[in-house]
Structures are given as structure tokens and as C-alpha cells.
Amino acid sequence: MKKFTLNLKIVFSFTACLTFCVFSGFNSPEENTVFIQNMLTKYYDNDGQNQEVKRYEINVTNTGFCRYRKVYTNGKEEFFAFNLSRFKAMDYYGTNTKGDLYLRTKNDDVIIQTRNDSQGEIDSMGTYLVIPLKNIDVAELNALAENFKRINQTLLASNK
Template sequence: MKKFTLNLKIVFSFTACIAFCVFSGFDLPEENTVIIQNILTKYYDNDSQIKDIKRFEINVTNTGFCRYRKVFNNGKQEYFAFNLARLKSMDYYGTTTKGELYLRTKNDDVIVQTRNDRAGDIDSMGTYMVIPLKNIEVSELNALAENFKKMNATLLVHK
């Protein structure tokens, strides 16, 4: 009976180790989207924007869309969105104190919309989206780039 119990413990331990190794090796897309959104929101530079910005929204969805919206005090809205599967490169221009993050796409893949503007509502397409950042360390930029790569690869596999 002791031998049976010992064998049962060994089999159970081995099965638990295999299950742990298998499930810990997968990165869920939800993790990448949460990390990307948290970094962009945490280090967003609201001070560099025009002083009449009422609020901003940065949203990264599980389906791979990156959305950036600015609402001004006068009611004007600017909206930028693109699918992360179309992301070509990420460039950061500036210092750790202040800079701009350029998210570049392969073609004209960035949706650009302006609402409630004096010039009228404008819908167009662009090749990049610019997000102002401040007080961001190089390690955070590297983590952001790595999560963009992981999300891009995941989206291309599921496409």
C-alpha cells in the first residue's frame, strides 16, 4: 500500500509540474493590452498638450485596436485609431523627462477623425499616431516595445 501511495504522489507531482510549465509559457493577449494601456496612460504628458484639453482617452482592446482620443474645452474632438497588426515601428523622440512616441503603421492605416471643429468634421487616414509622454524610463520604453511586438505577433497568427 505504501508503494502505491508513493507512486500516486510521484504521478500527481509530475502531472502538476507539467501542467504548470505548459500554462505558464503562454502570454495572453489580454496581458499585453493591459500593460500597453497602463504604460501609455501612466506616462502620458498632459502638460505638453494645448492647455484647453479637457480630457484624453487611450484604449488598447483585446482585438488589437489602439485608440487615442482628445476632447478640448471648446467641444472639438480628435480621434486616432489603428489595428496593432498593422504596426510597423515604434519610435520615441525626446528624453526621459519629455518626448513623443510615434507609432508608425505599414500604410495609411491610422484613422484620423476631427469632430466639432470650426473647419468642419474631417475624416482621413494617416501613417502614424503621436502620443506625448513624460518621465518615462528606458526600461519602460523597452517593455512597451516588447509588448507591442508580442501583441503584433499574436494578432498576425490569429489573422
């Protein structure tokens, strides 16, 4: 009976370790979206704007949308949004201390809305979204690009 109990403990321990190893190696889409949102918020450069921004919002949802909203001190609002399944590439122009992150889509997939502007309310479409960043290094940019690719592949696979 002791030998049976010992074998049962060994099999149970092996199964538990195997299960832990298998499930710890995969990232869920929620982890990717949280990582992207945290990185964009952490390194956002509020001073890198043409006009003074009163507040901004960056939201990356579990359903695959990236939303960016800016409210300027003069009351003007700009809103950008696109589905991450339409993500094509990420480019960064600048240095470690300051630069612009370009999130590019496959076609005119970025929704652009402007409210309370002197030129009127404008709705249009674009092929990229620009987010000013500061104090970000190459390793963090590479991790950000990898997470964008992962969430894009996950969304494309789930749409098929």
C-alpha cells in the same frame, strides 16, 4: 500499497508542476493589451499638447484596436484608431522627462477624425499616431515595444 500511493503522489506532483511551468511561461494577448493600455495611461503627458486637453481616452482592445481620443477645452475632438495587426514600429523622440511616442503603421492605416473644429469635420488616414509621454525610462519603453510586437505577431498569426 504504500509504494503505489507514493508513486502516484510523485507522478501527480510532477504533472502539476510541469503543467504550471508550461502555462506560466506564456503571455496571453489580453495581458499584452492591458499592459500597453496601462503604460500609455500611466505615462501620458497631458501638458505636452499644443492646446489644453480637457480629457483624453486611450483604449487598447482585446480584438486588436488601439484608440486614442482627445477632447480640448474649446470643444474640439480628435479621434485616432488603428488595428494592431497593422503596427510596424514604435519610435520615441524626447528625454526621460518628456517626449513623443510615435506608433507607426505599415500604410495609411490610422483613422483620424476631427469634430467640432473651426475648419469643419475632417476624416482622413495617416501612417502614425503620436502620444505625448512623460517620466518614462528606457526599460519601460523597451517593455512597451516588446508588448506591441507580441500583440502584432499574435494578431497576424490568428488572421492566417
